[in-house]
Amino acid sequence: MKLPSFAYACPATLSEAVALLAAHDGEAKPLAGGQSLMPMMAFRVALPSLLVDLRKIPDLKQIQISDDGVRLGSMVRWRDIEDDVHLAKAHPLLIAAIAHVAHYQIRNRGTVGGSVAHADPAAEMPGVAIACEAEITAVGKGGNRIIKAADFFLGALTTALEPDEIITEIRLPPWPAGRRFAFQEFAQRRGDFAMSGVALYYDPDADGRVGNAHVGVIGVADRPQRLATVEAILNGRTISDATLAAAAEAASAAVDPHDDIHASAAYRRSLTGTLVERALRSAAG
Amino acid sequence: MSIQFEVNGKVVSIAVEPRMTLADCLRHELGLTGTHVGCEHGVCGACTVLVNGDAVRSCLMLAVQAEGSKVVTVEGLSNDQELTALQTSFRKHHALQCGFCTPGMITTAHALLTEEPDCDADRVREVLAGNICRCTGYISIVEAVLDARSAYKKSDGNRP
Numbered sequence: 465m466k467l468p469s470f471a472y473a474c475p476a477t478l479s480e481a482v483a484l485l486a487a488h489d490g491e492a493k494p495l496a497g498g499q500s501l502m503p504m505m506a507f508r509v510a511l512p513s514l515l516v517d518l519r520k521i522p523d524l525k526q527i528q529i530s531d532d533g534v535r536l537g538s539m540v541r542w543r544d545i546e547d548d549v550h551l552a553k554a555h556p557l558l559i560a561a562i563a564h565v566a567h568y569q570i571r572n573r574g575t576v577g578g579s580v581a582h583a584d585p586a587a588e589m590p591g592v593a594i595a596c597e598a599e600i601t602a603v604g605k606g607g608n609r610i611i612k613a614a615d616f617f618l619g620a621l622t623t624a625l626e627p628d629e630i631i632t633e634i635r636l637p638p639w640p641a642g643r644r645f646a647f648q649e650f651a652q653r654r655g656d657f658a659m660s661g662v663a664l665y666y667d668p669d670a671d672g673r674v675g676n677a678h679v680g681v682i683g684v685a686d687r688p689q690r691l692a693t694v695e696a697i698l699n700g701r702t703i704s705d706a707t708l709a710a711a712a713e714a715a716s717a718a719v720d721p722h723d724d725i726h727a728s729a730a731y732r733r734s735l736t737g738t739l740v741e742r743a744l745r746s747a748a749g
Numbered sequence: 750m751s752i753q754f755e756v757n758g759k760v761v762s763i764a765v766e767p768r769m770t771l772a773d774c775l776r777h778e779l780g781l782t783g784t785h786v787g788c789e790h791g792v793c794g795a796c797t798v799l800v801n802g803d804a805v806r807s808c809l810m811l812a813v814q815a816e817g818s819k820v821v822t823v824e825g826l827s828n829d830q831e832l833t834a835l836q837t838s839f840r841k842h843h844a845l846q847c848g849f850c851t852p853g854m855i856t857t858a859h860a861l862l863t864e865e866p867d868c869d870a871d872r873v874r875e876v877l878a879g880n881i882c883r884c885t886g887y888i889s890i891v892e893a894v895l896d897a898r899s900a901y902k903k904s905d906g907n908r909p
Contacts, residue, residue, distance in 0.1 A: 465789055472750065472767035472813055502770075502809045503790040515767070517814065543803070567879025568857065569794060572803040573810065654878045 465506045474517040478524075478603055482628055484516045486605040490627035494518055496539055496578035499570045524577070524632060529554040533638040538577025538631040542566070545576070555639050557596065560647040561588045561663055567655040577631040580616070583623045586657040586683035588649070589634070590617055594688040595663040595680025598636050604629035617687040643667050646743035649682070650735055652726070658683040659727050662715075662739040664747065666698060674698045674707075679740065684721040684732050691718045694740060703748040711744060712737035752816045756781065757825030765812045772796040774812035775822055783823040783852050787881070794880030797853040798822050804860035823852035826859055834900030835859060835893075844893035846884035853880050858894045866901040 475481045485492045492514035495501060504510035518524060524539035527548050534555045536545070542565050545551055545558065552559050565588050566574055579589040580600060593600070593613040600611045605628050616624050625631070649661030661682040666674045677698035679691045694714045701707045716737035721729045753762045756779060765774055770789075775781040775798070784807060787793035791809040798807045799821040827833060832840065835855060845851045854877065861868060861876050868876075873894045874887070882890060 466773070467768040467770065469766070469768050472811070474813075474816075498811070498814070499791060499806075499809055502811075506790045506808075515811075519814065567794070568861070568876040569797050569804045569806045569879050570791065570809070572800075572805050654875055 465508070467502065467505050468508060468511055470505075470512055471514045472517065473514060474520055476520050478521055478630065478632070481516050481518060481521060481630055482603060482605055484514065485630070486628035488514050492516055492627070494581070494630050496575040496581075497541060497573040498578075499566065499574035500578060500582040500584065518630065527551065531638060532635075534558065534636040536576045536634045536636070538575060538580075538633060540576050542571035542574050542576075546571070555636055557639075557645040557647060557663060557665055558592055558636065560645070561592045564588050564647070564649050564651070564655070564658070564661070570655075576634050580634060581623060581625060581631055583617050583619075583621050583687065584657070585620050585686050585688070586659075586661070587688075588647075588658070588661065588663075588682065591661060591663045591680050591682035591688040592636075592647075593617075593634060594690060595665070595678050596636050597678070598634055600631055601633040601635065602629040602631050608632075610635075614690075620686040640667060644747040644749070646747040648739040648743040648746065650739065657726075660684050660719075660721070660732050660735045660739055662736070662743045664740070664743050666747070672702050674701055674703065679715070681715070681719060681736055681740075684719040684736055689719075691715055691740075693718050698744075703744055708741045708744055712741040715740040750813050752813055754815045754817060755819045757821055763812075767811060767813055769812045770808050771798070771800075771810040771812045771815050771820070772807035774815075775807060775820075778812075781822050781824055785849055785852050787849065787853075792881070793850070793853075794857065795850050795853040797856045797880065799825075799856055799860055802860070802863070804857050821856075823855050826855060835862070835897045838893040838897040839890075842889045842893035842896060844885060844890040850880060850882040850884075854882070854890055858897070862894065862898060862901040866898050868898070870895060 493512035495515040495517045524537040526537040528535040598613045600616050645665035647663050649658040651658050664679040666677040677695040679694045682688045694711050697710050716733045719736050721732035723729045751764050772786050775784045785795040787795035789808050791806050796807040800818050873891050
């Protein structure tokens with residue numbers, strides 16, 4: 465469908481953008497790549513009176529890698545992450561996960577900040593943020609704040625952002641050498657929404673015992689989530705067939721997906737166990 | 750709003766409503782009807798154009814966002830008289846039937862081959878997964894794209 469009518473602004477600074485959002489009392493929306501917002505408007509799911517385009521605002525397109533981890537500016541595109549030669553070492557789980565994000569053309573426009581703000585339950589970037597205990601920085605009329613990923617995603621398409629707030633960065637903690645990781649998802653067509661997906665990592669000790677296990681899942685609840693019971697099973701154990709089976713069973717039991725037109729709840733539950741098993745096998749190498 | 754951008758090498762200045770997509774601007778305001786509009790919500794790929802060299806869905810971009818950009822449509826990827834290497838390959842392999850998806854296939858394949866002239870069949874399939882064709886079954890399209898690679902490897906090739 466054609467888009468509904470709206471006003472458009474393209475401010476040159478963050479403070480102007482925040483002022484525009486604040487002045488419209490929740491009726492205005494920031495526009496990043498538009499790859500989720502524009503379909504939502506075409507379907508009349510979103511009806512903003514004003515779009516505040518962020519494309520001219522400097523500094524939101526930077527990728528910074530340091531001892532503190534990886535900082536992705538909110539306007540960094542999937543394509544920019546793919547093209548960055550340092551990220552494969554600085555955050556290999558991010559690279560593995562975003563390989564599944566959408567299709568070629570969308571990857572040239574879609575942004576990390578847009579994905580996180582959109583908060584689709586099946587989206588990869590929110591899953592990585594939850595699994596990695598990322599922080600999301602935002603600026604609004606009340607100033608800057610840092611929101612933990614665990615406090616950010618409140619439900620399907622719902623976040624802790626205030627209407628006048630704009631995401632500025634996604635901060636991923638440092639990635640130690642020797643960390644094991646994997647990302648697995650299943651979708652009917654590459655680039656489509658995940659029926660279930662798993663992002664996990666752990667830090668093995670000298671004897672190969674799992675420590676610091678982090679297991680995140682997408683597509684099986686109203687928001688991305690960590691599976692604490694699976695992490696508890698993994699910590700302190702070596703990766704064996706018995707460990708894999710126990711982890712898969714715990715993962716299937718831990719999630720509570722809904723039926724929809726694409727798959728039944730039982731299928732998604734079973735799939736999540738299978739993907740956890742595959743991810744652990746792949747991570748162990 | 751008044752905007753200025755480049756389309757197929759020509760600078761255009763035009764007044765558009767903010768809600769007009771780049772796809773509709775190209776078709777209705779500029780008469781470039783080679784860009785096809787299928788789904789209007791970013792799943793079919795028929796409206797793919799190149800913006801500053803990147804393949805993008807023109808139904809998911811506002812015309813006002815193209816301000817200052819260089820846009821190339823499927824019209825910009827053809828010669829007046831002879832078929833280009835990519836067009837020749839599509840013809841040779843019967844990579845189209847009804848032709849509705851073809852502009853999006855051509856623009857997407859051109860962007861891919863320009864950036865990755867050594868891509869393999871898996872990569873072609875992965876990229877074309879974003880373009881829906883309901884006639885051909887894709888095999889002939891993938892073959893056409895693979896066969897056109899050689900033209901993109903030569904720096905002085907006959908690509909547009």
